[in-house]
Amino acid sequence: MMKELRFRLILILAFIGLSLYLLYPTFQDSQNSKSVSEALKPVEAMIKKNNPDLTPSKVQDMIASKKDSILSNNPDYRTAREKRIKLGLDLQGGMYLVMEVNTAKLLEKLAKDPDQQYLDILKKAEAESKDSEENVVGILARMMKEKGIRMSRYFGSIREDDARIVARLQEQETDAVTRAIEIIRNRVDQYGVSEPSIQKQGSRRIVIELPGISREEEARRLLQGRALLEFKLVKDASFAIPIMNRIDEVLAGKVTDSTATAKTDKATNKNQKLTDEQFAKEHPFFTIARLIDPQGRVADAYVKDIDRAKLSGLLAREEVKKVLPDNVEFLYDNQSITDPNGEKFYRMYMVNKEAELTGGVITDARAEIDQTTGSPEVTMQMNGDGAREWSRITGANIDKRCAVVLDGKVYTAPTIINKIPTGSSRITGSANMDEAKLLEIVLKAGALPAPVDIIAESAVGPSLGQDSISQGFNSGWIGYLVVALFMIFYYKTAGSFADLGVIMTVLLTFGVLSAFHATLTLPGIAGIVLSMGMAVDANVLIYERIREELASGKTFKAAVDAGFKVSLSAIFDSNIVTLLTGIILYQFGSGPVQGFALTLMIGIVTSLFSQLVLVRVIFDYINSKGYKINVG
């Protein structure tokens, strides 16, 4: 008996311990958040002093975004931040958007020689699609068929039948969504939203969540704007490294007249003798931007993710601007690489500021497998104007590298091998097919075939979210007090055990939420509050039964045993039913409602554990000592 009791006790303690461990980052993060707020107080005062005409809410916004960036970028805070229970958009503020490709516009553009008749049909199809499940392509095809017009009159070639054309148009629709997602992802990353979520829904929709965004107009603009694809020449090492040396010197505070090349040799010689600390002091630039090739044949450098903000701060200094020619700029790769220590690095390139060519000239791009080598490559075609320019550019820059830049991020920087006269080019060097596919998307991104419209959006300001959190938690603990007192009043000692069970339910619920990296929403908090009320249900059932059994003349021990045993089927059946509705709610709900379903389901499981295992252990323990418990 005691042995079995001990096992259950260990189980309970293990769960409590695990929950506390899982919740520690959340606690840490809120402590960090407090200390950062404290540290930002003088900054806030300064902003207010320097800009007296700013409204208090604007100042709050500025401070909030500063705080967010500190919490998510500082490595000390970041781990806690990543592991904490995430708050939904309705609690921390942010934007939720659903975007949809405007297929009607796409069909208007893709059609060859669209006449009035076509445009009329398209308009009707578009109107019908507004309250129909069928998509525009399907409706258009049907309407054309009704009128006896073949699709091949406007699309593809004469010999193709309607089904094939429809299939291809639908493919192009999906293609447009894929490209739009890549563009949006790229921009959102640049904008510096922490923990964004961008997902494709169905064939034409994109669902975007941007937590913590306070300037929604700007975000909306960011998502809908034109993607800029550019080809930029990468500067040679012989040009770039001397400039980098100069920057390094300026930043270290020593401006000498010695030639840059001489300096490089010296620096490398000294390198061996210098400690890291000294090196950092003498070479502030190279400490942050580490050259990929120590021999200096390429001027690309690796920059730690967390150092990027610092570096752009350094580069913006007046004295640095003097030594950095204004026709070049530093750009980063779109993807980071991670070293064995888990540190994220970005590759940085020095490129010409002026683009050689923009993406509008690209007519097609395709990721393929090279027949002879078997490695992935991307081919692209250009229009006449583009091809002429491209021929000149490639001819004049053989053996140099040309970066493919989308919205300011480098996707690849291949070396130009020979002059390309027709615009038809091959880009090799993709590591795998996925990478090649991404490049294909990027190359086509410059000219998005159709606009992507916002069809639903929801934005919550940070202050409303903050209010909701405090309202939710206040309701929670006040409600708990009321229920707890009621239980003690009605069931005496046994009631207080049930109250302990409720505390454990809440603790475990948060623990599970944290383990699943689930998102807590306002309805989610309501779900927890509600499950606190319902958590005592199992105990009420058991206690009522124990009272009945006692009244029928059983001994205390026998009554307790019977109470727990007989009530089990009712507890089981009723909770399974609630769990089933929870699952359905989770499947069909969206955002906040899903959060509610999740906490409700977790609450059911954890409350069953607390009430059936924890409370039982207490009963059994006291029983084994030979004491009785007052069940009121």
Add this chain to the structure above:
Amino acid sequence: MRLFANINIDFMGKRSIFFLISGIIILLGVINIAVRGLAFGIDFKGGTEIALQFEKPIDISFVRNQVDKIGLGDVEVKTFGGSTGILLRSELQEIPATVLPKVKSRIETLINQSNPGIEKQVVTSSSSSITYSFADSLTAEKVSNQLFSAGFQTTVAADDATGKSVVVRLGIADWLKDNLTEKFKDNPFVVQKEDKVGPKVGQELKTDAVIAVALALIVILLYIGFRFKFSFAIGAVIALFHDVLITLSLFSILYGVIPGLNLEVTLTVVAAFLTLIGYSMNDTVVVFDRVREHLKIHKTIPLEENMNRAINNTFSRTIITGLSTMFMIIILIIMGGEVLRGFAFALFVGMITGTYSSIFVASAFVLEYANRTKSKVTF
């Protein structure tokens, strides 16, 4: 302490009275829903909703007056969480044709004012956006930025590779905010919450909600049928219909009657419906479980007697659990804030009807069914 020790009420004997009461309430509710309808939130109806927080307290009727002058027609203005907050709502998807020229001329003036003598061309113009084309991409960029800082939602068009065209999107929310900023210069506001739902999305959400509720009922029907008897399952599901109908009826009857209680059917309220289905089921199952137990032990006692005993036995539990959950819900209604109030109210009504229906509808149906078909229920 014991509230209902050794009670012995003949619940089942009074079932026809309760059938009548439930019937009347539901009938009234259905008539009311048919006549007055249900107020759906914008997540189902589609439209725009913005909550603004002003710096200083504002007079709601003054805001209403100002909003009316904008001429968008039916824009609802309500207070939102205190004296400095307002909520504006419109079912409109697009700026109406009567206001459109005003918006367009405003944009034209803005462009011409900052760029005298600029060359521009309207490419397309609809009720939701205007696209202008300019001489080159630099000018386009400049105009786009100017209009943006003036409060319009603009971008250089994404689908034009030359970058010469600028799309100005005309949204209800933008136009409202634009006008109010102008009118309340001395009392600036921030946007607390902004929601926009397109008509299609609303329709889809509605379908999803109906499917979810229907599916929940089917799953419960199957589960109870499997664990108990099929007649029990039917009784349980009828009880659930009863609860949802009465709650919906009250939403319709009380809409706009109690100040500060926003009784719109929104996504969250549907979540509350599903929760009350779960809760009401909880109660029903506890009663059924006891009925099953009694039927196993007392095979010779008639069903009606067994049911009465089971309900009397579990009555105390039903009330205690109901009370403890009710405490939580009442606290949510009072303290949970504007956003959760409708949700908590749905649960409040649902809890009462759920408790009631598990006794007087679910069990009573099983009994009525057994009596009519003269079948004997055994486990």
